[in-house]
Amino acid sequence: MKPRMAEIVSRATIRDVARVAGVSVGSVSRALNGGKNVSARVARDVAAAAEKLGYQPDLQARSLRTRTTGMVGCLVSDLANPLYASIVQAAEARLREAGLLMIVGNTANDPARERAMVAAFRSRRLDGMLVAPGSDENDRAWRELAAGGAPVVILDRDIPHEEDTPWPAVLVDHREGARTATRYLIGLGHRRIALLTPGARMRPGRERIAGFTAAFAEADVDPAGALVCLQESSMDFAQGDALALLRRDQRPTAIIALGTRILAGALRAARDLGLSIPADLSVIAVGDTDLAAVHSPAITALRWSLEDVGRAAAELLLQRLRGTGEGQSRALLPVDLVLRESCAPPTAT
């Protein structure tokens, strides 16, 4: 049954183009894609016919034949978190540039969801994946991932690998960042510093703790002053903990707090106790959020480029997809300390 009326929505296929151009479908395909081995006459006629019919190839069908979908998946635990959102955005930008579409999935740190999404990605034959697993623990999902054959790039996580070939990954140097921040505070004279960060379950937290304690060790300061407080990433929770912390006899004179929620909780706790920043309490934010930049006083912060993370991840993935020379398989991005108004030497107590 040939298309009859304009109202029929069914779109022009390559066969229609072939008919109109008076050539074979094979020639149309060659003319439109390769451009190689096709005479000027055919090229012209095919172009005209395609134009006339408004032909757009069905990429779905092409995928079936070429075994490549032009789509990559991206799995994060919390899309609404500006941290991830910026990374995803940057990666999407780079991938789109390369003609790829990005499929997002929110895992909410739920391993079951992670597995389900990985399965969905595999079933849809996605060309590759960007993933930021909710935990470093060895999840069945990541074995399946490896089994799939599609290249995978890990975002700021340490996924256990079997042989001596680590996963391609984009990492942020949280350890060095935390070390710098801590050293800075110690240099100002602080001896009791609290680090408020979520889970040691994941690489960023672990690295930060390592850097934090390393700074104490190398400055030869009593390590008892290094207070590591593991947090859930909720504002109320952080506020409660921070309150308890600041009410102690020997309260910390400085706080290093992650992200937006925990930082916010710490700031509120300080306010509730009438502690002024930086006179009574120094504060460093981990992650340069709007909140840190805009707060009064402006909060000194550890900053790394989320755009770079996303872009680097996309780049790494593209490299794998093209299979060109492998290049290097990991990127380690630097963390800077941007000095603002929230740190000062501790007042003698």
Next chain:
Amino acid sequence: MKPRMAEIVSRATIRDVARVAGVSVGSVSRALNGGKNVSARVARDVAAAAEKLGYQPDLQARSLRTRTTGMVGCLVSDLANPLYASIVQAAEARLREAGLLMIVGNTANDPARERAMVAAFRSRRLDGMLVAPGSDENDRAWRELAAGGAPVVILDRDIPHEEDTPWPAVLVDHREGARTATRYLIGLGHRRIALLTPGARMRPGRERIAGFTAAFAEADVDPAGALVCLQESSMDFAQGDALALLRRDQRPTAIIALGTRILAGALRAARDLGLSIPADLSVIAVGDTDLAAVHSPAITALRWSLEDVGRAAAELLLQRLRGTGEGQSRALLPVDLVLRESCAPPTAT
């Protein structure tokens, strides 16, 4: 060439399952999908074979046959903006629940990109789309969109429509929100109020301005006191404008400021001028961001549920996809005023 070695990554196809189960491919398909018209024996054998081979159907191939991809597109102008990120996240959650994958695209308000993405979505035969265009102006992209035949849901925009059938859309009642906030300030005694919001180019801005002026009109207050300041969404810019505004002879005694950046600019300007909040200046935030909640004093804010927007949009789209009864085609979500500490009667000047 049959698969020979385990190392060959090529996956089991339906034909392999058929061979192992000793039935035809048609039966396998029926057994695995419909389940209807299939004998117990075949069902058992097929299930066993599929299990044994680790068969997973190629959804790409299925799409070709069924003319449905199980994927929907989502186009926003700024994924990194928490406003959009939360909406996208909520929509993704609902869609995944329904077994659909979501493809995201960042348009950066660039009409060319919007068109390109729409074309890409069409070529990939996506089942539907969620879009938040960068402007309400009638863009060629939206005509193509309509032409595609796939259902489209608009996020908080007014896209011109031709006949009397408006686009399905999820809208937020910014007008009523702005009206409530303004009325509240007028009730406190304010007579000169500034509204800092970006572009009247898009529905939210337009609606806010309408609600703002409506509140002045209905309270019978001199409309000259309603100062609408159109803003770019940049902190520095907002700060400069706010400074100029607050240095006027008859400076506003209250400010309604959008989002994070503009609000931040306004707050900084107030601080620079030594105006204390709320004694010298009342402030209302449009959008309940972390900044508003955490600032000292905490900022009274207009709040609406981004999750609801995303979920409603997904729901509307699913409804269309299922073609069930059409239901209603637009949702209007409420805006609340959450009272905090940043508003007070103006001091006599």
Next chain:
DNA sequence: CGTTAAATTGGAAACGTTTCCAATTTGCGG
């Protein structure tokens, strides 16, 4: 002009499904 190599072309076979259709089997009532 004749011969051979190179370039172009048409036709058909994939890719992995679903679904139609005809053929076969099963079930049931008499």
Next chain:
DNA sequence: CCGCAAATTGGAAACGTTTCCAATTTAACG
């Protein structure tokens, strides 16, 4: 046990591409 309807089954035709292969045309060269 027969006949007929219903249920099940196998085979093949799509879906819209790309790509292989053989056949044809064009080009090149002596």
